Amino acid sequence: MFAYIVRRLVAVIVMLLVVTLVTFGIFFAIPKLTGSDPALLYVGKQADPETIEGIRQKLELGDPVLVQFWHFVSGIVAGRDYTGGGTSVHCDVPCFGYSFRTEQDIWPVLQDRLPVTLSLAAGACVLWLLGGVITGVVSALKRGSLWDRAAMTVALGGVSLPIYFTGLLSLAVFSYGLGWLDGEYVDFAESPGEWFGGLILPWVTLAFLYAAMYARLTRATMLEILGEDYIRTARAKGLREPVVIGKHAMRSTMTPVLTILGMDLGALVGGAILTETTFNLPGLGQAAVKAIGDRDLPLILGVTLIAAAAVVLANLVVDLLYAVIDPRVRLS
Amino acid sequence: MTTAPVPAPGHPPDAFLEVRDLRIHFPTDDGLVRSVDGLSFRLEKGRTLGIVGESGSGKSVTSLGIMGLHTVGQYGRRRARISGEIWLDGKELMSADPDEVRRLRGREMAMIFQDPLSAMHPYFTVGAQIVEAYRVHHDVDKKTARKRAVELLDRVGIPQPDQRADDYPHQFSGGMRQRAMIAMALVNNPELLIADEPTTALDVTVQAQILDLIRDLQQEFGSAVIIITHDLGVVAELADDILVMYGGRCVERGPAEQVFHRPQHPYTWGLLGSMPRIDREQTERLIPVKGSPPSLIDMPPGCAFSPRCPYADVPAGGITRTERPELALVPGTDGHHSACHMTHEERARIWTEEIAPKL
Numbered sequence: 001m002f003a004y005i006v007r008r009l010v011a012v013i014v015m016l017l018v019v020t021l022v023t024f025g026i027f028f029a030i031p032k033l034t035g036s037d038p039a040l041l042y043v044g045k046q047a048d049p050e051t052i053e054g055i056r057q058k059l060e061l062g063d064p065v066l067v068q069f070w071h072f073v074s075g076i077v078a079g080r081d082y083t084g085g086g087t088s089v090h091c092d093v094p095c096f097g098y099s100f101r102t103e104q105d106i107w108p109v110l111q112d113r114l115p116v117t118l119s120l121a122a123g124a125c126v127l128w129l130l131g132g133v134i135t136g137v138v139s140a141l142k143r144g145s146l147w148d149r150a151a152m153t154v155a156l157g158g159v160s161l162p163i164y165f166t167g168l169l170s171l172a173v174f175s176y177g178l179g180w181l182d183g184e185y186v187d188f189a190e191s192p193g194e195w196f197g198g199l200i201l202p203w204v205t206l207a208f209l210y211a212a213m214y215a216r217l218t219r220a221t222m223l224e225i226l227g228e229d230y231i232r233t234a235r236a237k238g239l240r241e242p243v244v245i246g247k248h249a250m251r252s253t254m255t256p257v258l259t260i261l262g263m264d265l266g267a268l269v270g271g272a273i274l275t276e277t278t279f280n281l282p283g284l285g286q287a288a289v290k291a292i293g294d295r296d297l298p299l300i301l302g303v304t305l306i307a308a309a310a311v312v313l314a315n316l317v318v319d320l321l322y323a324v325i326d327p328r329v330r331l332s
Numbered sequence: 333m334t335t336a337p338v339p340a341p342g343h344p345p346d347a348f349l350e351v352r353d354l355r356i357h358f359p360t361d362d363g364l365v366r367s368v369d370g371l372s373f374r375l376e377k378g379r380t381l382g383i384v385g386e387s388g389s390g391k392s393v394t395s396l397g398i399m400g401l402h403t404v405g406q407y408g409r410r411r412a413r414i415s416g417e418i419w420l421d422g423k424e425l426m427s428a429d430p431d432e433v434r435r436l437r438g439r440e441m442a443m444i445f446q447d448p449l450s451a452m453h454p455y456f457t458v459g460a461q462i463v464e465a466y467r468v469h470h471d472v473d474k475k476t477a478r479k480r481a482v483e484l485l486d487r488v489g490i491p492q493p494d495q496r497a498d499d500y501p502h503q504f505s506g507g508m509r510q511r512a513m514i515a516m517a518l519v520n521n522p523e524l525l526i527a528d529e530p531t532t533a534l535d536v537t538v539q540a541q542i543l544d545l546i547r548d549l550q551q552e553f554g555s556a557v558i559i560i561t562h563d564l565g566v567v568a569e570l571a572d573d574i575l576v577m578y579g580g581r582c583v584e585r586g587p588a589e590q591v592f593h594r595p596q597h598p599y600t601w602g603l604l605g606s607m608p609r610i611d612r613e614q615t616e617r618l619i620p621v622k623g624s625p626p627s628l629i630d631m632p633p634g635c636a637f638s639p640r641c642p643y644a645d646v647p648a649g650g651i652t653r654t655e656r657p658e659l660a661l662v663p664g665t666d667g668h669h670s671a672c673h674m675t676h677e678e679r680a681r682i683w684t685e686e687i688a689p690k691l
Contacts, residue, residue, distance in 0.1 A: 141407045226407065229450040232396075235404055236445075237465040237516070238438030244405065251455050326455060327500045 054085015097298030117283035127207035136218025158212025167278035262318030270307020347374035354416035382571030442522035448509035459497025484515040507538035579636035586668030596670035
């Protein structure tokens with residue numbers, strides 16, 4: 001078990017290095033190949049050649065891509081200095097790059113943004129798991145009933161409606177209309193109450209979308225499991241129906257739900273762009289959108305790395321949980 | 333199974349298990365499936381009843397009906413329509429409170445299922461599943477229950493039961509799994525044990541071991557056993573009485589000896605003819621029962637077996653195709669019943685002249 005985890009962690013690091021290399025390659029090699037100058041991206045149109053040359057030196061654009069990549073990776077563990085044009089900028093450990101657009105290190109930006117996105121993802125996840133799984137189970141147990149049909153119709157709506165529709169609708173009603181929530185993000189450490197109040201609308205909106213998917217998945221899985229022989233055996237033992245459902249059927253139903261959850265959570269950390277934009281949350285997704293608009297390549301690279309790490313780590317956690325749930329999955 | 337007159341409906345019988353006019357129908361989009369349609373039999377403690385028939389003849393539906401498993405967990409489905417009476421040890425189960433029947437399940441009546449791999453939960457250890465079965469009906473702590481589970485695993489012949497109890501079903505071989513399944517069924521000393529095709533999923537060498545085990549355990553515990561199978565060999569091995577089902581009804585029943593040696597129904601003849609035998613010349617071919625089982629939605633009028641019966645025209649006036657034969661006592665026997673329009677003499681002649689020499 002321990003050896004397995006270590007092996008998987010090594011694989012995670014290799015994976016992240018590959019992601020970095022590819023992203024790095026795209027951002028720094030392609031402009032070189034196409035003959036456009038990345039340095040021009042960071043200065044105004046009327047910049048004098050000396051400034052451009054200074055940035056070019058700082059970015060080490062004259063070096064081969066692999067050397068640039070090596071400096072980037074070693075900068076993460078050792079920090080690095082950008083020197084050129086007579087000036088020097090120091091980037092602290094861990095250095096994930098330096099934005100010449102905003103003239104600041106990337107890492108503090110990520111550090112600043114990540115908690116927002118994590119808050120959003122974690123809170124929404126709790127809501128959609130509760131809502132989706134409970135709705136799905138009840139629908140399966142009452143298959144064909146009015147409740148089932150109503151819940152599945154709402155779920156179909158939830159799956160079909162984009163976040164910028166439900167999000168704006170909820171903002172219009174609860175924030176602008178009723179004035180209950182002002183939807184401003186406040187750090188948890190600052191005021192847990194305001195943190196909660198600011199996130200409740202995004203949570204509910206995001207959770208609604210996912211809960212709809214999870215309700216459908218849970219319902220389908222539960223219906224399938226209820227037809228299994230071992231459920232009949234559980235009843236033949238004389239177990240009470242709540243135990244048959246809650247223990248025997250639920251244990252099997254959670255397996256596919258968990259698989260999807262790992263992927264969704266990972267993807268959400270890197271890609272809650274629509275939600276963050278709709279609700280104006282200063283998270284990673286919003287940072288990514290802004291970075292792309294500004295052509296702030298180092299920041300895009302940083303966000304991509306965090307997103308990749310989130311997906312890979314979430315999948316690792318799911319794989320470990322899998323082995324706990326399903327004894328047939330051997331960790332060796 | 334004896335010939336004692338069936339008491340009036342609603343009155344408790346003297347037999348340990350008595351099923352009276354059991355009907356289990358399932359409404360479907362295509363129509364009403366009459367899986368079991370008027371089945372009656374009785375069984376004493378210490379005796380074994382073999383229920384034989386093709387797939388879809390209503391054997392398993394009957395056993396699940398006795399266990400009350402057609403009425404629980406039918407979420408949102410169209411419910412099975414069940415009527416008749418099931419008397420177990422002086423209690424009528426059909427009219428009993430469902431929770432009372434639940435408490436009987438697993439304790440007074442237990443079931444061994446066909447495929448032990450799919451019938452055990454893949455995520456729980458074998459020991460835990462047996463412990464659970466014991467603790468539903470006994471208010472004991474986990475340690476005591478585990479001791480009991482290990483004891484049972486040992487009794488059904490699982491080596492190193494204390495360690496194997498912590499294994500998961502997929503870590504057991506097929507035969508071992510069926511033994512564990514039997515241990516789980518027996519953990520509460522049930523007085524009625526229903527084995528639904530207990531050896532179908534096992535290879536032949538293991539089959540014999542499992543059958544021996546069931547017989548030994550029955551003698552040890554003195555329980556009543558119903559063994560459901562399509563394999564006449566299994567029945568010959570174990571059963572005191574035989575009930576042959578066709579199209580949801582009983583077409584012949586009686587003491588095993590008589591049903592095997594003087595079968596009274598053309599369908600039973602067909603079953604015997606299609607059974608491979610080691611003492612038969614290899615050049616002779618098995619004689620299958622021609623045709624396929626009847627649709628349980630649209631039963632043939634008259635005798636359900638008539639479309640496949642080579643002797644359907646023996647009784648005069650096409651009565652086999654218009655009137656359903658009632659189960660009647662074979663003259664001069666002790667409890668041997670058959671539902672056939674042919675007279676006893678006609679059947680005796682056909683059996684001795686045409687059927688028996690070919691078997």
